[in-house]
Amino acid sequence: MASKTAAAKDIITLHGSAAIVSEFFCYAANSILYNRAVYPEESFVKVKKYGLPMLLIEDESVKSFMSNLTSQISEWLEAGKLQRVVLVIMSKATGEVLESVSREKSDKEIMREIQAIMRQVASSVTYLPCLDETCVFDVLAYTDTDVAVPFTWIESDPKLIANPQMVKLHGFDTKIHKVDTLVSYKNDEWDEEE
Numbered sequence: 001m002a003s004k005t006a007a008a009k010d011i012i013t014l015h016g017s018a019a020i021v022s023e024f025f026c027y028a029a030n031s032i033l034y035n036r037a038v039y040p041e042e043s044f045v046k047v048k049k050y051g052l053p054m055l056l057i058e059d060e061s062v063k064s065f066m067s068n069l070t071s072q073i074s075e076w077l078e079a080g081k082l083q084r085v086v087l088v089i090m091s092k093a094t095g096e097v098l099e100s101v102s103r104e105k106s107d108k109e110i111m112r113e114i115q116a117i118m119r120q121v122a123s124s125v126t127y128l129p130c131l132d133e134t135c136v137f138d139v140l141a142y143t144d145t146d147v148a149v150p151f152t153w154i155e156s157d158p159k160l161i162a163n164p165q166m167v168k169l170h171g172f173d174t175k176i177h178k179v180d181t182l183v184s185y186k187n188d189e190w191d192e193e194e
Contacts, residue, residue: 017174018077022070024114024172024179029066029087029139030056031121036089036099036128038135050114069139072150076143077177084142088159092134097159099128099185113172117181120169127167128185161186 027049034044034055039062044055057063076082089099140156143149161184169181 014078017177018074020110020174021077021177021179022074024117025073025085026066026070027054027056028117028121028181029069029137030054031118032087032089033057033062033137035122035125036131036135038089038131038137050111050118052115052118054118068152072153073141076141076147079147081144081147082141083144084140086140086142086159088138088140089131089135090138090159092136097161097186098131098135099183100159100161100164110172110174113170116170117172117179120181124167124169124183128183129187163187 030044031054033039034041034057039057039059043057043059045058047054047056057066073082073085086100088097090097138156138159140159141153149155163186164184165187167183167185169183171178171180173179
């Protein structure tokens with residue numbers, strides 16, 4: 001009987017998978033906002049998650065945005081209506097897109113995969129160009145066309161980067177949902193060569 005209990009514990013439900021993916025997106029977004037200095041360092045508080053020290057923003061409006069976002073992502077995932085989520089970093093002054101991050105087993109395996117992604121997000125600072133201007137962020141959710149969009153969300157253009165550099169990061173799979181990560185960033189060197 002012990003083996004049946006252990007096997008049942010490793011089964012992830014649709015609801016559980018959606019919760020894991022949406023929670024991951026929230027922590028990953030916070031990590032990106034911190035590591036790319038979209039908000040000042042003192043705006044974040046350290047917590048432990050996924051067996052790693054993580055930083056969460058303390059700004060109430062951003063916390064509320066993230067809470068609403070993760071709830072909506074979870075709802076769309078459970079309904080099978082969400083294909084992709086993209087975090088976009090833009091120039092506050094011009095609105096030009098500078099970077100975008102797209103995200104499309106057992107609990108231990110999922111945890112290791114998430115840890116690997118979080119480590120890659122933190123280390124990506126070493127090769128991404130410095131953001132020399134004040135930036136803001138937005139999140140794009142690509143859903144089925146028949147999805148009811150909450151009134152707090154608005155239609156948007158795809159926020160594409162001209163001649164982007166792209167780096168594929170690790171992904172993870174809950175056996176119900178698959179999360180792939182990719183960083184696209186504006187490479188000013190392309191502009192200088194033209």
